[in-house]
Amino acid sequence: MRTVALAALLSLLPLTAFAADTCSLTVKVEDVSTKGGNLRIGVYDEATFVVRGAKPMEGKSIPAKPGEMIVTFDGLKPGEYGVKVFQDENANGKMDFVMGMMPSEPYGMSNDARPSMSGPPWDEAKFTLKPGANATTVHLH
Numbered sequence: 001m002r003t004v005a006l007a008a009l010l011s012l013l014p015l016t017a018f019a020a021d022t023c024s025l026t027v028k029v030e031d032v033s034t035k036g037g038n039l040r041i042g043v044y045d046e047a048t049f050v051v052r053g054a055k056p057m058e059g060k061s062i063p064a065k066p067g068e069m070i071v072t073f074d075g076l077k078p079g080e081y082g083v084k085v086f087q088d089e090n091a092n093g094k095m096d097f098v099m100g101m102m103p104s105e106p107y108g109m110s111n112d113a114r115p116s117m118s119g120p121p122w123d124e125a126k127f128t129l130k131p132g133a134n135a136t137t138v139h140l141h
Contacts, residue, residue, distance in 0.1 A: 021077070021078065021131055022074070022075050022076060022077065022131065023076040023077065023078055023129040023130065023131055023132065023133075023134055024072060024073065024074045024075075024076070024132070024133050024134065025043060025072065025073045025076055025081075025083075025129060025134045025135070025136065026070060026071070026072045026133070026134070026135040026136075027041055027070070027071045027072070027073070027083055027085070027135075027136055027137075027138060028068060028069075028070055028135065028136070028137045028138070029041070029068065029069045029070075029071065029085050029108070029137075029138050029140065030067075030068050030137060030138070030139045030140065031067075031106070031108075031139050031140040031141075032064050032065060032066055032067055032068070032069055032087060032106070032140060033064075033066065033087060033089070033106050033140070034066045035064075035087070035089040036063075036064055036089065036091075037064050037087055037088045037089040037090060037091045037105075038061045038062060038063060038064055038087070038088045038091050039061070039062050039063070039064045039069055039071070039085065039086075039087055039088075040059070040060075040061045040085065040086055040087075040088050040095075041059065041060050041061075041062075041071050041083065041084075041085045042055075042056025042057075042058070042059040042083065042084050042085075043056055043057050043058040043059070043073055043076065043081050043082075043083055044056050044057060044081060044082050044083070044084060045057055045079070045080070045081060045082075046080065046082075046122055046126070049082040049084070049120055049122050049125065049126075050119050050120055050122055052119065056084070057076075057081070058073050058076065060073070061088070064087050064088075064089075076129055077129075078128075078129050078130055078131055079128070079129060080126045080127070080128055080129075081110075081126065081127060081128075081129055082109065082110050082113075082120070082122060082125040082126050082127070083109060083110040083125070083136060083138060084107070084108075084109050084110075084120065085107065085108050085109070085138045085140065086103065086105055086106065086107035086108075086140075087105055087106040087107070087140060088105060089105050089106075090105075095107065106140035106141060107140060107141060108138040108139050108140045108141055109124075109125045109138065110125045110126070110127055110136050110138060111124055111125050111126075111127065111136075112137075112138065112139055113125035114141075
């Protein structure tokens with residue numbers, strides 16, 4: 001009986017260790033417009049954050065609702081990340097730009113970082129995820 005109990009306990013250790021080493025990230029997005037479409041949220045590492053059109057480490061697309069929206073990502077690893085959000089008002093699956101440069105749909109980044117002519121500012125947008133629950137707020141512009 002003790003052997004069975006010990007085996008059962010030992011089988012749970014990897015799950016406990018995995019849970020302790022993962023993070024959740026709750027992103028509160030404010031100022032979602034009334035124009036509808038989808039809210040597209042991506043969690044990026046440094047290498048992908050600065051590349052226009054790069055695929056996020058984790059991403060979600062959900063129907064946009066005016067005002068404030070809350071989106072949670074689970075199972076992330078501890079480390080430095082940045083978040084990009086945009087409201088895909090016409091639901092075409094991509095951010096639209098005026099003259100190929102200026103976004104024509106509401107967007108925002110973690111720490112409310114603002115892009116420069118050279119692209120998204122990693123040093124202003126990055127934050128550290130620690131094991132357990134984490135949160136950040138992004139305001140759309």
